[in-house]
Every structure is written in C-alpha cells, then in structure tokens.
Amino acid sequence: MAETVSDKGRGKIYYHLPGLFEFYEFYKILLPLFYEHREYFYDGCEIGSIYGAPADCIWGGGRVGFGDAEPSEVAALMREYGISSRLTFSNSLLTKDHLSDRKCNDLCKMFEKNGEVPNGIIISSDLLLEYIKEKYPDFYFVSSTTKVITDFDLFKSELDREDIRFVVPDFRLNKEFDRLKALPDDLKDKVEFLCNECCWFDCYDRKNCYENVSRKSLGEDCEDHICVSPTASRGYRFSDAMENPGFIGYEDIINIYLPMGFYNFKIEGRSLGSAMILEFILHYMTKPEHRLRVREEIYLDGSLDLF
Helix, strand or coil: CCCCHHHCCCCCEEEEEECCCCCHHHHHHHHHHHHHCHHHECCCEEEEEEEECECCCCCCCCCCCCECCCHHHHHHHHHHHCCEEEEEECCCCCCHHHCCCHHHHHHHHHHCCCCCCCCEEEECCHHHHHHHHHHCCCCEEEECHHHCCCCHHHHHHHHCCCCCCEECCCHHHCCCHHHHHCCCHHHHCCEEEECCCCCCCCCCCHHHHHHHHHHHHCCCCCCCCCCCCCCHHHCCCHHHHHHCCCCCCHHHHHHHHHHHCCCEEECCCCCCCHHHHHHHHHHHHECHHHHHHHHHHHHCCCCCCCC
C-alpha cells in the first residue's frame, strides 16, 4: 500500500495523479494492477496522491469539475489502498458567504480523517485556507498552480509558508535549474512540479483563464474564456506537451530532478479522458516492456469507458 506523506524519502518518485472523482472507474482497475504487479512499474515509483473535485463544487477551480462518482465510494477506494486524497478547492474568488456551502463542507467532513494517511486540500484562496485550517485541522495544504507564480522570489516566499505542505509552481519555473538546485533540502521537499502542461509557454492570460473557471464554479453567467494560444484549436495533445519548454518527462525526473533532490511530480489531466490518463501512466510509471500488458489490462476491462 501507499506510504504516508511523512514516510517519504529521497530516491523515490511520488506522482500526484488527476481525477479523484472524475476517473474513479479508471482507478478501480489501475490500483489493484499497480499494487499487485509492481514488476510492471518502475522501481521507486509511488502514488503520492490522487486529486480532484466533484461536479458543481463551488470551492473547485483549475478546471470545471465533472466528477460524478459517489464520494463515499471514492473515499472507500482511497482508504483501501492507503492513498492520500486531495480535494481540489482552488477557486480564487471565494467570499465569506461561500464558506458555508454544504456540499463542500460535507466533503471535508468525509475526507478529513479518511484512512490512516493524511489527506490534503489544493488551495488558492487564503480565506478558504484559514477556514478549513480552523474547522478541519487534519488536512494538509497544497498551494495551487492556479496562483500562476512565475516569479522565483515569490515562489520561494510561498515555500517558506509554514501552513503550506507542498507548492506547485507555474510550469515556466520548471527549468530554473540553478535557483532550484540552490534551495535548501527542507524546501525542496515541498516542491511539486507540474510535468505535462500543454498550455502555451508564452501565455500572458493564464490567470484570467483560471479566474474564468472560478466564476463558472460559482455559477456565474459568464462567457467562456478564449484561449490566446496560437495552437488552441488542437486541444490537449500529449505529443504537444512533450514539446513544451517546461515539460518534464520520466527521463528528466530520473536524470535531473531526483539527483537535485526533488521527488514530487504532479500530472495534470482532470478534464481529459481516461485514455489520455492511461498514456500518462504508461509514460511516467510503466516499464517499456510491460506497457502493452498494462494497456491491455485496462482496455480489455469492459466496465471502463476510456473515451
């Protein structure tokens, strides 16, 4: 079973995977395969957490949620495998009036003490952080990439916060190797890199994009955000993400980031289909000689709608 956050040590890779509620059926198949056939997967490869939010969750952000899995079933699956659940509550536009939302509070009650490993909240709003910290003190907090922290000094200040367990910097800081390498070990422990972002590296409108999602999560009647990327019409393609200057692939993790002392890596994809999530699992976690076998085990399970 998965290790707790406090057990984490250098030399292992901890992936933080998308789709806690969105891809529940996928993980029902993947998790037993992962834990019963570790020979299929890279040595030292662990699932650090699975993150997401249900549909119609006003505290949600980052992506418009569409997860329709029953929360109690999700909680039971994570508890069975000892995996940290992270609720993606990264709406940046919350007010005090939103803090009493029953659905979001019920999720906190359900997941705060679910199982033996700590569970987390991916957060953007300090107002919400203070509320959850007081009302549900057993959660840890992850500073969301939706803050769009592209200045390294601001990133360092976020790492210095005692109330934040992990920080996901904007992907455009992924290759700031000299400054990353100079971080002390206790701060390296808190860095969680976003590996497979497909967003245009030169995007100047990323924060507005996330704020649009926050407004939609609150139920506001607003127009869709128009992506300014010159290749926006292509949608998400993993092959395009691999060409992104901020991309971190498996070989980068092994040859660059682990030797520098970093071991937490986030995979995005909550708004994508299960077939794309499988491709991420194959690339980052699966030994090449076993990829066909893993693909077949997932594809041939008739209970899963991959697309």
